[in-house]
Amino acid sequence: MNIALLGYGRMGKSIEAIALTRNHSISLKITDATDTYDFSTTDVAIDFSVPTAAVSNIKKALDAGVPVISGTTGWLEHYRDILEYCNSKNGTFLYASNFSLGVNIFFEINKRLSELIANFPEYAIDMEEIHHTKKLDAPSGTAITLAEQIIDNTNYKKWTLDKANADEIHIEAKRIPDVPGTHEITYNSDIDAISIKHTAHNRQGFAMGAVIAAEWIKDKKGVFTMQDVLQINV
Known part of the structure; x- marks a missing residue:
């Protein structure tokens, strides 16, 4: 080909x-x-x-x-x-916002977890993504996909890079040299927290x-x- x-x-x-x-x-x-x-x-x-x-x-x-x-x-x-x-x-x-097999499995886990968590409003959602300093856009397309999946399954209305309101998902976008891509989602309540994370080791x-x-x-x-x-x- x-x-x-x-x-x-x-x-x-x-x-x-x-x-x-x-x-x-x-x-x-x-x-x-x-x-x-x-x-x-x-x-x-x-x-x-x-x-x-x-x-x-x-x-x-x-x-x-x-x-x-x-x-x-x-x-x-x-x-x-x-x-x-x-x-x-x-x-x-x-x-595709991400072609990695592992990330696409991560997408499916994220969708299912957001469906389960939708009935428990005591859990607040935060996201963090880290990429190399040459990445021009922020947040990453992968982070946007993850946030939109959560929005589709919960009462959250939008994502933001700024300080979030109660109905917004805050995405912390960091740029660090030589990081291929890391994405973490945390569901945090007063009594515990649930986190899922994908880390790419290389491209x-x-x-x-x-x-x-x-x-x-x-x-x-x-x-x-x-x-x-x-x-x-x-």
């Missing part, structure tokens, strides 16, 4: 290394918006760029009839527009998940999630 890398930073390089070990080829590497987007030999595009480039990258791949998966965060105010654009092109698109899990998603999405049509790829809760 020939893979286009839309974004060739640390994640792009990690994806390239994994893809080559799985006998794939890299057909295109985009490092700058002025680069030439030649998708003529590409089977699947993987976008790990920056928030300001993601929408354009995704649309260019869809315009070329190339399935595209994106792990870029910070652009999700345009997510609905991208879904409509994909459908209008009869294209193929998959977005290999993210890169492997992205390549597996690219392998899975090739020759499919429609809009998908990592739940589809990993057959979790489907």
